[in-house]
Amino acid sequence: MREQSGLLKNYWYAACLSKELKNLPVRREILETPIVLWRTEEGIASALLDRCCHRNAPLSKGTIENGCIVCPYHSWKYDVEGCCVEIPSEGPNQNRSSKSIVEKFPLVERDGLIWVWMGKDILPDKEPFSMPLGDSSQWHHYYMITLFDNNVTNLVENFMDVPHTISVHKGWFRSEKKVSVPTIIERTENSVEITYNQKNDTIGFTEKILNPKGLPMTHTDKFFMPNITRVDYIFGNYERAFVITSTCTPISPYKTIVYTLISFKLDWFNAIAKIILPFYTRKVIDQDVWIMDIQGKNLQKFKKAEFMSTSVDTMHLYIESLIEWAQQGGANPKPKPMKKDIDFWI
Ligand code: FES
Numbered sequence: 589m590r591e592q593s594g595l596l597k598n599y600w601y602a603a604c605l606s607k608e609l610k611n612l613p614v615r616r617e618i619l620e621t622p623i624v625l626w627r628t629e630e631g632i633a634s635a636l637l638d639r640c641c642h643r644n645a646p647l648s649k650g651t652i653e654n655g656c657i658v659c660p661y662h663s664w665k666y667d668v669e670g671c672c673v674e675i676p677s678e679g680p681n682q683n684r685s686s687k688s689i690v691e692k693f694p695l696v697e698r699d700g701l702i703w704v705w706m707g708k709d710i711l712p713d714k715e716p717f718s719m720p721l722g723d724s725s726q727w728h729h730y731y732m733i734t735l736f737d738n739n740v741t742n743l744v745e746n747f748m749d750v751p752h753t754i755s756v757h758k759g760w761f762r763s764e765k766k767v768s769v770p771t772i773i774e775r776t777e778n779s780v781e782i783t784y785n786q787k788n789d790t791i792g793f794t795e796k797i798l799n800p801k802g803l804p805m806t807h808t809d810k811f812f813m814p815n816i817t818r819v820d821y822i823f824g825n826y827e828r829a830f831v832i833t834s835t836c837t838p839i840s841p842y843k844t845i846v847y848t849l850i851s852f853k854l855d856w857f858n859a860i861a862k863i864i865l866p867f868y869t870r871k872v873i874d875q876d877v878w879i880m881d882i883q884g885k886n887l888q889k890f891k892k893a894e895f896m897s898t899s900v901d902t903m904h905l906y907i908e909s910l911i912e913w914a915q916q917g918g919a920n921p922k923p924k925p926m927k928k929d930i931d932f933w934i
């Protein structure tokens with residue numbers, strides 16, 4: 589999958605939460621590539637291909653010794669750079685074998701996540717996406733981890749999709765109002781950004797608590813290549829805010845793990861929100877897990893996607909055009925930036 593991913597591999601992908609990485613091997617799969625991660629006692633995090641270069645046993649089943657990972661089969665030992673530093677069967681004759689190296693992945697620890705660079709041909713040429721943690725003590729946040737049985741493209745489209753909220757999340761997130769929503773959709777070089785001009789839109793199960801003063805809500809959805817969505821609900825002039833940012837890590841063609849950052853600033857409701865929001869957001873995400881699962885199964889059954897679109901699907905078509913261009917290796921002309929006004933009913 590990594591080989592067929594074209595330019596999509598030349599990005600940072602979230603491998604795990606920072607706090608998940610301790611002094612023990614952790615196995616992850618990204619673009620069908622097995623990776624072992626661990627942290628030394630000094631706190632240095634490392635990511636190697638999960639494949640010993642001797643007889644290919646998975647290093648993730650081994651142990652950590654003095655900051656090195658030790659293969660479970662014949663105990664070859666690798667340092668954080670992936671260099672083999674000890675072969676027990678060679679005794680003192682360590683120079684008899686060439687210095688074997690296991691592929692090392694560039695790694696950055698930022699915003700509570702361990703990011704791994706999956707590019708093989710080029711070194712990192714960009715920073716990982718900056719997750720919006722909030723810039724003051726009024727902001728709070730937490731991560732949710734969810735496994736979806738669908739691909740990244742369908743997931744980012746789902747996270748940006750308003751029309752499904754009145755059916756999949758009926759009564760939980762948004763209810764049908766039978767109103768028209770003027771919407772601006774813009775495709776840039778690397779993103780798709782949507783602004784909804786529905787000042788009286790409401791979300792959540794208890795609008796009176798989320799937005800007791802009935803301040804106008806600004807809703808924007810943004811997709812950033814190749815796997816990130818950010819959904820902002822801003823009340824008034826940032827008096828209150830609720831932001832959902834999702835970074836999708838492809839495991840295999842129809843399996844994706846999503847790290848969702850919930851950031852909120854809800855004034856006196858913060859203390860209660862810290863307790864009830866994790867339950868509420870889990871319920872809503874599980875509803876998406878269900879619809880993504882059954883859509884994914886159908887897509888695999890029918891092999892070839894045949895999507896019919898209306899103007900409200902323009903955002904999806906923009907997303908698909910950017911991802912497909914990168915997947916094809918960037919050889920074709922890049923989709924041009926464009927902007928479109930639409931309206932849809934909700
Ligand atoms: S397979 Fe790893 S040491 Fe032999």
Ligand SMILES: [Fe+2]
Pocket residue numbers: 746747752753756757875876
């Ligand atoms: Fe949803």
